Amino acid sequence: MPFAAVLLDLDGTLLDTIPDLANASNGMRLELGLPPLSRETIASYVGKGTENLVLRTLSNNPDGSTPDAGDVRQGLEIFGRHYHAVNGDQAVLYPGVVEGLNAFKAAGLRMAVVTNKPTEFTLPLLARSGIAGFFEHIVCGDTCERKKPDPMPLLHACELLRVDPAQVLAIGDSVNDALAARAANMAVLAVPYGYNEGMDVRTLEVDDIVMSIKEAARWALRNHTNNEP
Ligand SMILES: O=C(O)COP(=O)(O)O
Ligand SMILES: [Mg+2]
Numbered sequence: 001m002p003f004a005a006v007l008l009d010l011d012g013t014l015l016d017t018i019p020d021l022a023n024a025s026n027g028m029r030l031e032l033g034l035p036p037l038s039r040e041t042i043a044s045y046v047g048k049g050t051e052n053l054v055l056r057t058l059s060n061n062p063d064g065s066t067p068d069a070g071d072v073r074q075g076l077e078i079f080g081r082h083y084h085a086v087n088g089d090q091a092v093l094y095p096g097v098v099e100g101l102n103a104f105k106a107a108g109l110r111m112a113v114v115t116n117k118p119t120e121f122t123l124p125l126l127a128r129s130g131i132a133g134f135f136e137h138i139v140c141g142d143t144c145e146r147k148k149p150d151p152m153p154l155l156h157a158c159e160l161l162r163v164d165p166a167q168v169l170a171i172g173d174s175v176n177d178a179l180a181a182r183a184a185n186m187a188v189l190a191v192p193y194g195y196n197e198g199m200d201v202r203t204l205e206v207d208d209i210v211m212s213i214k215e216a217a218r219w220a221l222r223n224h225t226n227n228e229p
Pocket of ligand 1: 114
């Protein structure tokens with residue numbers, strides 16, 4: 001069956017947001033009297049939304065166990081202030097993103113972003129990135145009751161687009177995207193250049209690993225076009 005739509009993850013798939021996320025995380029740590037963390041460590045904490053990123057960077061622990069809820073509230077407030085100040089300053093589109101999105105568009109596939117990043121950070125970032133016009137809908141980490149790896153946000157995007165999940169291709173960089181897509185009964189591709197919570201993308205249960213969004217478009221059109229025999 002040909003694909004009707006593509007659902008794209010944001011952080012680590014379309015945009016490299018680690019420099020800005022690291023600056024905001026370390027800005028928060030500095031205000032709280034904590035030493036900075038490396039970008040690599042912070043990248044391994046990205047993927048399950050901002051609250052988890054703050055929990056993990058506060059405790060410097062992937063499980064996010066922190067001493068008390070007051071610290072977390074304060075951390076979120078400080079992180080938010082720092083991230084709003086730098087969001088998009090150093091974020092860059094990965095190579096092949098614009099070519100890939102143009103190829104999907106030319107093939108008549110409809111597109112939406114499904115990210116665990118909250119709306120307050122996602123919309124200004126996408127507006128600055130120059131690619132917002134490709135997407136009919138933006139589903140953020142706070143749009144639905146549950147985030148990826150739950151299938152809910154992907155299924156919500158399907159409802160907004162009025163497409164059957166069986167006709168949808170999801171593309172992401174992490175275990176959260178892979179699990180959510182599988183649970184939603186969608187085909188899913190992984191890119192290897194993002195942030196898979198410190199794990200190798202080859203461990204993911206996906207249909208294929210592609211080096212870029214451009215290659216993802218080639219994969220989709222090669223495997224599932226209307227001209228398929
Ligand atoms: O905000 C995050 O934790 C990651 O966002 P993503 O779902 O776009 O990768
Ligand atoms: Mg991601």
